[in-house]
Amino acid sequence: MGDLTEPFQFEFFVRGMVAATLVGVLCGAVGVYVVLRSLAYIGHGLAHSIFGGAVVSFVSGISFYIGATLWGVFTVLLINAAARRRQIGGDAAIGIITTCAFALGVALISRHGQFTRDFDAALFGEILGITSGDLAVIGGVLALAAAVVFAFWKQLLFTTFDSDVAGTYGVPVPWVEALFSLVLAATVIASLQVLGATLIAAALVIPPVTARLLTDSFTRMFTMAAVLGGASGLVGVYVSWFVDVSSGATVVLLQGALFVVALAWAVARSRWPGTGSGERLAAIEGATLD
Amino acid sequence: MVELAPSAPGHRPPPHPDGEPLVQLRSLSTGYERTPVLRDVDFTLRRGEFAGVVGPSGSGKTTLLRAIAGQTRRFAGSVETHPRPGERALRLGYVPQVEAINWNFPLTVGQAVLLGRWREMGWRPWPRRHDRELLANILERLGIGHLADRQIRALSGGQQQRTFLARALIGDPDLLLLDEPTSGVDIKTRHEIMHLLGELNRAGTTILMSTHDLNAVATHLPRLVCVGEGELVADGAPEDVLTPEVLRRTYGADMLVLRRGDAIYVVEHLDDAMTGEGDSEETPVPTTPVGG
Numbered sequence: 041m042g043d044l045t046e047p048f049q050f051e052f053f054v055r056g057m058v059a060a061t062l063v064g065v066l067c068g069a070v071g072v073y074v075v076l077r078s079l080a081y082i083g084h085g086l087a088h089s090i091f092g093g094a095v096v097s098f099v100s101g102i103s104f105y106i107g108a109t110l111w112g113v114f115t116v117l118l119i120n121a122a123a124r125r126r127q128i129g130g131d132a133a134i135g136i137i138t139t140c141a142f143a144l145g146v147a148l149i150s151r152h153g154q155f156t157r158d159f160d161a162a163l164f165g166e167i168l169g170i171t172s173g174d175l176a177v178i179g180g181v182l183a184l185a186a187a188v189v190f191a192f193w194k195q196l197l198f199t200t201f202d203s204d205v206a207g208t209y210g211v212p213v214p215w216v217e218a219l220f221s222l223v224l225a226a227t228v229i230a231s232l233q234v235l236g237a238t239l240i241a242a243a244l245v246i247p248p249v250t251a252r253l254l255t256d257s258f259t260r261m262f263t264m265a266a267v268l269g270g271a272s273g274l275v276g277v278y279v280s281w282f283v284d285v286s287s288g289a290t291v292v293l294l295q296g297a298l299f300v301v302a303l304a305w306a307v308a309r310s311r312w313p314g315t316g317s318g319e320r321l322a323a324i325e326g327a328t329l330d
Numbered sequence: 331m332v333e334l335a336p337s338a339p340g341h342r343p344p345p346h347p348d349g350e351p352l353v354q355l356r357s358l359s360t361g362y363e364r365t366p367v368l369r370d371v372d373f374t375l376r377r378g379e380f381a382g383v384v385g386p387s388g389s390g391k392t393t394l395l396r397a398i399a400g401q402t403r404r405f406a407g408s409v410e411t412h413p414r415p416g417e418r419a420l421r422l423g424y425v426p427q428v429e430a431i432n433w434n435f436p437l438t439v440g441q442a443v444l445l446g447r448w449r450e451m452g453w454r455p456w457p458r459r460h461d462r463e464l465l466a467n468i469l470e471r472l473g474i475g476h477l478a479d480r481q482i483r484a485l486s487g488g489q490q491q492r493t494f495l496a497r498a499l500i501g502d503p504d505l506l507l508l509d510e511p512t513s514g515v516d517i518k519t520r521h522e523i524m525h526l527l528g529e530l531n532r533a534g535t536t537i538l539m540s541t542h543d544l545n546a547v548a549t550h551l552p553r554l555v556c557v558g559e560g561e562l563v564a565d566g567a568p569e570d571v572l573t574p575e576v577l578r579r580t581y582g583a584d585m586l587v588l589r590r591g592d593a594i595y596v597v598e599h600l601d602d603a604m605t606g607e608g609d610s611e612e613t614p615v616p617t618t619p620v621g622g
């Protein structure tokens with residue numbers, strides 16, 4: 041029994057566990073909008089783009105959080121503007137802008153020759169190196185996201201469902217999109233230290249898609265995705281201590297396992313008529329990771 | 331010989347009732363990005379009207395509806411709306427084409443309909459008792475009261491149309507804009523939708539709808555607007571507008587117009603289309619009473 045409580049003796053572990061839980065809730069909830077807007081790729085792209093921003097802020101000597109936030113919001117706004125051009129399209133806009141931003145970061149690193157441990161953490165995550173300051177940033181972003189979602193619940197839902205028609209009903213679509221871009225960029229930045237650029241996309245996509253398999257109601261999907269994300273963060277970090285595997289990878293693998301269970305359940309239920317699982321299975325088509 | 335059943339005389343209200351103007355487009359050129367879709371359009375819709383917009387695919391029918399809703403780019407001219415006293419903007423109820431709706435979205439009928447009341451619901455994410463009562467009333471009125479918790483994909487075509495009609499109506503609109511509400515539905519559903527729209531119009535709702543269906547829908551409307559290649563070709567009562575000349579300018583194809591009493595039937599020159607003789611010197615068949 042003593043072995044099972046052993047990790048809680050270490051403050052850095054408890055901090056990491058709290059951080060992973062909060063980031064799980066944050067990514068699960070924000071990821072619902074990402075998945076339903078068919079932007080699964082944006083989490084992946086944005087995380088890499090912000091890595092470029094992190095390098096630029098390091099080279100320019102400004103705070104990582106300030107530099108990366110400005111960079112992230114700028115990138116999302118640029119993606120939105122490029123995606124509105126019919127000749128380009130959303131997926132291509134994400135591909136071009138985020139990889140160029142990432143390449144800029146790599147170019148600066150090779151020019152300055154300082155690939156420090158911090159950048160390693162930004163790419164792969166270093167949950168047990170979370171400081172009290174990082175925890176405060178994660179808590180702050182979660183509070184911001186909760187406030188925005190609460191205050192603009194209907195507007196966010198309407199623009200996610202059908203932004204064209206939302207405009208005809210008087211929803212200020214460009215403002216809502218800009219607000220969502222800010223929340224998404226802040227979410228990715230806050231999650232960078234915990235999960236790393238390479239695993240953020242999974243945390244944004246897997247819990248919402250798992251929740252979608254289990255319900256047809258937006259409200260329930262939102263709640264389930266946040267709970268699944270938070271629970272997998274909590275349990276994943278705890279388990280990683282004992283199996284001696286990277287915490288971020290354990291969290292994502294746990295989310296993947298939950299997705300497989302939900303998929304198996306949905307497939308089984310789809311064989312029973314009138315359960316609606318067949319429709320839900322069809323609905324998540326295409327919402328997988330790139 | 332085509333036999334058409336004569337319809338009851340005077341079943342259509344006049345095309346231009348005496349109501350005050352609700353929407354006025356003046357010399358409007360509008361479209362998207364850098365491309366104008368509609369050019370130099372003059373159009374007035376009055377309170378209480380029920381008008382249809384017809385034309386081929388890509389002619390600008392949807393753009394006309396979206397221009398009225400303020401969702402297009404204006405290149406020239408003006409769109410003037412006349413909201414209720416004390417209100418800054420016209421209350422619109424917009425029903426998009428079914429093809430444009432994401433049916434896989436995790437939304438129940440109740441959640442979808444309440445989106446039409448997002449502004450009136452205030453700051454709370456959840457509906458108040460008054461909102462829930464309004465929702466129940468509107469769903470009951472449209473005959474889908476038992477479907478409030480059903481996901482939008484798990485509905486029949488008619489129920490799906492009624493759901494988005496309910497979303498448009500729950501905001502108590504001044505004007506109902508419908509983009510091809512009868513496209514892709516069976517005959518029975520089409521009858522139900524048109525019957526419902528007729529009832530709403532008689533109760534005072536102003537309606538503007540686009541349609542591809544000349545015979546089953548357009549000929550029964552009090553007023554028709556024909557749009558061809560981005561221009562307003564004709565505007566008036568179906569008996570005045572549906573002529574071979576107007577149809578040729580609207581659709582770029584020869585069509586026959588058959589009439590009996592109030593009934594009008596438009597027939598394509600299929601023989602010519604099949605044999606490639608459509609551009610012959612033959613005079614288009616004039617508007618002719620048939621059978622009588």
